[in-house]
Amino acid sequence: MRLEDHLHLIRNVPDFPKPGILFKDITPLLANGPGLRAAIDDMIDATAGFKADAILGIESRGFLFAAPMAYATARGVILVRKPGKLPAKVIKQEYALEYGTDTIEIHADALYEGARVVIIDDVLATGGTARAAADLVVKAGGVVAGYGFLGEIGVLEGRKRLTDAPVVSLIRW
Ligand code: AMP
Numbered sequence: 001m002r003l004e005d006h007l008h009l010i011r012n013v014p015d016f017p018k019p020g021i022l023f024k025d026i027t028p029l030l031a032n033g034p035g036l037r038a039a040i041d042d043m044i045d046a047t048a049g050f051k052a053d054a055i056l057g058i059e060s061r062g063f064l065f066a067a068p069m070a071y072a073t074a075r076g077v078i079l080v081r082k083p084g085k086l087p088a089k090v091i092k093q094e095y096a097l098e099y100g101t102d103t104i105e106i107h108a109d110a111l112y113e114g115a116r117v118v119i120i121d122d123v124l125a126t127g128g129t130a131r132a133a134a135d136l137v138v139k140a141g142g143v144v145a146g147y148g149f150l151g152e153i154g155v156l157e158g159r160k161r162l163t164d165a166p167v168v169s170l171i172r173w
Helices: 004-010 033-050 061-072 130-141
Strands: 011-014 024-025 054-058 076-080 091-095 101-107 116-124 143-152 166-171
Touching: 004 033, 004 166, 011 143, 033 116, 033 130, 033 143, 033 166, 054 130, 061 116, 076 101, 091 143, 101 130, 101 166, 116 130, 130 143
Parallel strands: 054 076, 054 116, 116 143, 143 166
Antiparallel strands: 011 024, 091 101
16 A cells, blocks of 8 residues: 555644544645655555446545546546535535534536445544435435545544445544
8 A cells, every 4th residue: 555655744733623633634645746646546446346437525625535536537526515615406415513513515416316426535533424425425316336535533433324335444543
């Protein structure tokens, strides 16, 4: 795995965005050419077995991985975005946060019936966001072929919420 040589480019930022959260900051990895390429190449390899028709990126850091993965494999990118960003008719999914709720959206016509989609994000934490994205895929007529993350925070057990399809992550914190 090529990413192994670049793990020092992911730094921990304590108490961001609020006290008690250890934030995994991937901006130094994104800024490093060989590091970024290794991350993308390894994510392509790790998700190849899902045989997805399209790559779904979750706003916003998911886009940074989904688009180059899609480009390199000649597939399209499907966007899941925060509310009010997608211009055409949308399907919405609300999901629980530690305090309160949040919503994400997909274009209602983003997927053809039965399209196999791999859901991509940078970090799997509680799994709430990826779960909501998967629910959107199903509502839009698609099939979740699998989930791919740069890394997962193991203690939060997010993958327990993603039992409908295989989950891969390159790093376990
Ligand atoms: P969750 O829904 O709890 O799995 O959180 C996933 C989303 O929040 C992802 O889009 C991550 O980018 C972000 N996130 C959650 N926790 C962290 C963390 N400790 N470090 C970096 N990003 C995080």
